[in-house]
Amino acid sequence: MKFPFSWFIGLRYTRAKRKNHFISFIALASMLGIALGVMVLITVMSVMNGFERELKERILGTVPHIIVGERGDGVKDWQALEQRITEEPTVVAVSPYIDSTAMFKSAYGGTEYGILQGIMPDREKQVSVIEDYMVTGSIDSLAAGEYGVVIGTAMAKNLGLWQGDKITVLVVEGSTVSPAGISPRYRRFTIQGLFETKSELDSRVALIHIGDAAKLLRKQDTVSALRIKVDDVLRAHVTSTRIRAMLGLDYWVSDWNRTQGPLFRAIQMEKNMMFILLTLIIAVAAFNIVSTMVMVVTDKQSDIAIMRTLGASPATVMKVFMVQGSVNGVFGTILGVISGVALATNLPDIVAWVETQFGIAMVPGDVYFIGFLPSELQSSDVVNITLAALGMSVLATLYPAWRASRTRPAEALKYE
Template sequence: MKFPISWFIGLRYTRAKRKNHFISFIAIFSMLGIALGVMVLITVLSVMNGFERELRERILGTVPHVIVGERAQGVTDWKSLEQQVLQAPDVVAASPYIDSTAMFKSSYAGTEYGILQGILPEKETKVSVIEDYMISGSLNELVEGEYGVILGAAMARNLGLWRGDKVTVLVVEGSTVSPAGISPRYRRFTIQGIFETKSELDSRVAMIHIADAAKLLRKGDKVSALRIRVHDVLNAYMTSNYLRANLGEDFWVSDWNRSQGPLFRAIQMEKTMMFVLLTLIIAVAAFNIVSTMVMVVTDKQADIAILRTLGASPSTILKIFVVQGSINGVVGTIVGVISGVALATNLPAIVKFFEEKFGVSVVPGDVYFIGFLPSELNAVDVTVITAVALLMSVLATLYPAWRGSRTRPAEALKYE
């Protein structure tokens, strides 16, 4: 295979020693700048991917992926509805629940307001990850007739309660109406467990057995709705649309995009803005390539004139300097990708080492919803970053190379 003369000379210029060491200095720093920009961009996006993954697993694991209910007051035959729902594509499990606003009263620290949920423990564990975040007790300890309750950690702290303590639950739904007014229904429950997801659920949700909730709220055999878990949570809207089309107008269907969608759209917007801002680091390094190549073209005026005299066309001269300048970007990009992938892959272990070594906490567990720095390397992100860095590097060489191709041999050799 015949090697193009422009590539040969361009690569030769890259390896050649220069009389002006300042040009070599700028060239090295332009490569380092591109490498640093690529490395930082890969690492930061990997950390943001990690936070998004943890947020998705914790929040979307605790909230229903899809909810189905009757437009009338409550679902009268939830078992029949469950059978229909389980036949829908991508549906993994379904669980009935009863919910109502309630007030939780403690004899130690006043009252808290929140949501009281009646659940079937054996089915709830299939549609929710609450069981994975139990710090005391278990969902399976909720037994019909024993009036046990499971509280979020924040609510338990605010009430000054722990497992085994008593809490009084007051509800308005199902209350007795008399000439004297509305008499709320109340019942003392024993705390059987406490969960902590590091989300708002910890401060506003309490769970009891669905049969106890039906008695307290006078629901009879009705439930509020069905909670549904799907295989692909990001495509829950497709399952929602399918159920909406097949169940009929007597039922309503909702999915997590209505309640949590804005949060994840905000995360995607932050990732986009972070990508744009950190790309400016690569752009600054690319400007250094422009400066380097302008000085190289000036330094090589005599060489350009000789090449033109020997028959080299302006396009050949342009390609020579594009090849020479692009080498800086290619080397910097390769170094940046290798170092960025290595850093992003080992970042949690590196951060943990420094935390143990110096006794500091980079991601405090009492501030954030996790106590470690997550990282998730995404091949698409690496590919896009690599392509952007290479494109900027090539574009940065075009103007200086064009200036070199416009050199007039007679004028360049005039004072040689």
């Protein structure tokens, strides 16, 4: 295969041994710096993508896409309201629920605070993915009058309970008021199942049948609100706007953008900022290419003069040193992409192994929304990072190559 003259000489200079080992060291450092920057950038972007994916699947799969309620004390005729809502073509399913803050106590003295939700199990599976995260049991086991409850594994662990154990639920709503004060209502429930979404829901939410919730909270003829699932969760705000206009001022409408939207916007902003900041690592390594090539041009003054004397144009000389300088960037980028893809792909397993071996929780579930380190490698990120690294590597060679093309043969060979 025949190479152009500038490519042949540039690649020859790259392979040639240098008398000045410091130049070789700087060239190696620049290549490793680019590789490190590319590897870190691919890994971090993959982790950010993984967090965004898990939050969408777990948080948006368990929280309502849209909530519709009647202004006042609950929805009195939810069947009629459901019929009106389902006229919207983007609505996939509707489920009523009753909720209230509650305190949960075990027979062993443990106490937890959270949200008690009364649901219709068959409808709940249509609007929520909670059934997909059941560790034991099922929400289908919740039946009116049997006073069963499904709780998260984190709450069960904190209370020292498991499936089949009894748990006492205390609520203030619907309590009896007497001259002696407020007497909270309470009821013992049997744990019918445990779910684990690896999010804060595992320690905050308990599910019971809507009939049991109505009796406990004294809401026989009303529900708290209707939970709505739409076909496109990312356009839930558009659907909620249309529902709000359709129902009028007698009802309030809220969607997940109001409750969880700031979280996802913050993640997107962090992804953009991390890309910009970590790209600076590659830029710093590219500056090493500049310094390396400046020293190479100074060291090759006589060679440049000879090439010019033999008829090489300034553009040809410039291409020679652009090729030589770009080689470090290309090899560094390739090395960084290979190591970054390998690390991003195996990062969850590596973190899990470290946690097992050293008994530490690198991503505690009680601190973060999810209790593990996710990773999702996207080809678009790899392509963008690769192009950015190659682009900066080529740009770093322009000034030294331009200086080489400005070399005057007579002055360079004056003392030879």
